[in-house]
Amino acid sequence: xxxxxxxxxxxxxxxxxxxxxTGVSRQQLQPAVSSHDGVALARLRRSRTPRSGGGTxxxxxAGSAVPPPFQRVSQMDSVVIECEFRGAPPPVIDWLxxxxxxxPASLTESLEERTNSLTSLSAEPSQAIAGTRARLYxxxxxxxxxxxxxxxxxTPTETKSVSTRLFVDEPLSVESAALCERxxxxxxxxxxxxQWRRQILAQIGDPVRLIxxxxxxxxxxxxxxxxxxPIATGDPRVTVLPNGELxxxxxxxxxxxxxxCQAANEFATDKVTTFLYPFLPEN
Numbered sequence: 561x562x563x564x565x566x567x568x569x570x571x572x573x574x575x576x577x578x579x580x581x582t583g584v585s586r587q588q589l590q591p592a593v594s595s596h597d598g599v600a601l602a603r604l605r606r607s608r609t610p611r612s613g614g615g616t617x618x619x620x621x622a623g624s625a626v627p628p629p630f631q632r633v634s635q636m637d638s639v640v641i642e643c644e645f646r647g648a649p650p651p652v653i654d655w656l657x658x659x660x661x662x663x664p665a666s667l668t669e670s671l672e673e674r675t676n677s678l679t680s681l682s683a684e685p686s687q688a689i690a691g692t693r694a695r696l697y698x699x700x701x702x703x704x705x706x707x708x709x710x711x712x713x714x715t716p717t718e719t720k721s722v723s724t725r726l727f728v729d730e731p732l733s734v735e736s737a738a739l740c741e742r743x744x745x746x747x748x749x750x751x752x753x754x755q756w757r758r759q760i761l762a763q764i765g766d767p768v769r770l771i772x773x774x775x776x777x778x779x780x781x782x783x784x785x786x787x788x789x790p791i792a793t794g795d796p797r798v799t800v801l802p803n804g805e806l807x808x809x810x811x812x813x814x815x816x817x818x819x820x821c822q823a824a825n826e827f828a829t830d831k832v833t834t835f836l837y838p839f840l841p842e843n
Contacts, residue, residue: 617648617687618647618648618649618715618717618718619647619648619718620645620646620647620651620713620714620715620717620718620719620720621645621646621647621720622643622644622645622646622713622720622722623643623644623645623646623691623692623693624644625642625643625644625693626643626644626722627641627642627643627709627711627722627723627724628724629723629724629725630724630725630726630727631724631725631726631727632727632728632729633701633726633727633728633729634728634729635701635702635703635728635729635730635736635737635740636700636701636702636736636739636740637700637701637728638697638698638699638700638701639697639698639701639705639726640695640696640697640698641655641695641696641698641709641711641724641726642693642694642695642696643693643694643711643713643722644691644692644693644694644758645691645692645711645713645720646689646690646691646692647689647690647692647713647715647718648687648688648689648690648715649688649715649716650688650689650690650692650715650757650760650769651690651692651713651714651715652692652713652714652755652771653692653693653694653711653712653713653714653755654712654714655694655696655709655710655711655712656709656710656712656721657707657708657709657710658707658708659708659710663696663754687762687763687766687841688760688761688762688763688766688768689760689761689762690757690759690760690761691757691758691759692713692755692756692757692758692771693755693756693757693758694711694754694755695752695753695754695755696709696711696754697752697754697775698726699743699744699749700739700740700743700744701726701728701740702728702737702740702741703728703729703730705726705728706726706727706728707725707726708723708724708725708726709723709724709725709726710722710723711723747777748777748778748827749775749776749777749827750776750825750827750828750830751774751775751776751780751823751824751825751827751828751829751830752774752775752776752780752823752828752830753772753773753774753821753823753830753831753832754773754774754775755771755772755773756770756771756772756773756821756832756834757770757771757834758832758833758834758835759834759835759837760834760835760836760837761837761838761839762811762836762837762838762839763811763838763839763840763841764811764812764813764838764839764840764841765810765811765841766810766811767807767808767809767810767811768807768808768811768815768836769805769806769807770784770805770806770807770808770819770821770834770836771804771805772784772804772805772806772821772823772832773803773804774804774823774830776823776825776827776828777825778825778826779825780823780824780825780830781823781824781825782800782804782821782822782823783821783822783824784800784806784819784820784821784822785819785820785822786817786818786819786820787817787818788818788820791806791819797809797810797812804821804823806819806821808836811838812838813838815836815838816836816837816838817835817836818833818834818835818836819833819834819835819836820832820833820834821833821834
């Protein structure tokens with residue numbers, strides 16, 4: 561069966577995620593700033609205090625979004641699993657199913673191209689602190705999607721994880737299971753942002769990376785705004801990389817603000833926000 565003949569069924573499946581995803585509330589999917597962002601920012605500020613005996617202030621811990629220990633869903637449901645890690649240096653996240661990596665952290669891969677080592681994550685300034693959030697989308701689930709899904713946060717010195725076990729009820733019919741399998745095999749998918757940083761505290765003068773990892777086919781077009789205005793293209797310190805990351809060299813106080821990453825293709829548009837807070841060096 562061709563792609564376009566299946567498109568009505570495909571759009572119906574995607575709309576389940578847009579309207580009421582399993583495993584994450586509708587409110588959680590909104591990019592708007594809330595009081596929770598202020599609380600998270602305050603926590604990040606407090607975490608700058610050096611740890612006793614550590615001296616470097618490096619740490620990694622789970623954030624506010626933690627998946628439940630287990631989830632039971634129905635055949636053909638669309639599931640979103642969401643998690644967050646906060647740390648210094650800024651963590652990256654990858655996903656595993658039953659202990660095997662199913663979605664590696666693309667930032668880890670890009671930083672490892674030259675050294676082929678996780679220690680290359682230290683390319684990010686160690687003074688920076690960030691909360692990294694990630695989503696794993698499972699469209700039109702069937703019993704073969706059951707398993708233990710693990711969200712793993714990593715820095716150069718630490719690795720921590722949280723897991724959820726997914727149970728899928730038996731299919732309503734052979735036909736519905738076959739429809740799900742056709743949907744999974746299609747070469748089209750909506751634009752989705754699957755990893756970003758909700759808050760970043762970075763030292764003035766250092767470079768900072770605002771990640772915006774996406775999926776979708778055709779490949780999403782990525783654009784950035786600061787405080788709802790398009791990013792100034794005339795600033796030589798600011799660059800949008802081919803993978804969608806926004807890089808700011810030699811951070812300044814004037815760079816503070818709310819940055820919005822938007823990913824769009826012909827099937828969907830997705831947005832997330834990152835609050836960037838520059839701070840002065842200790843000395």
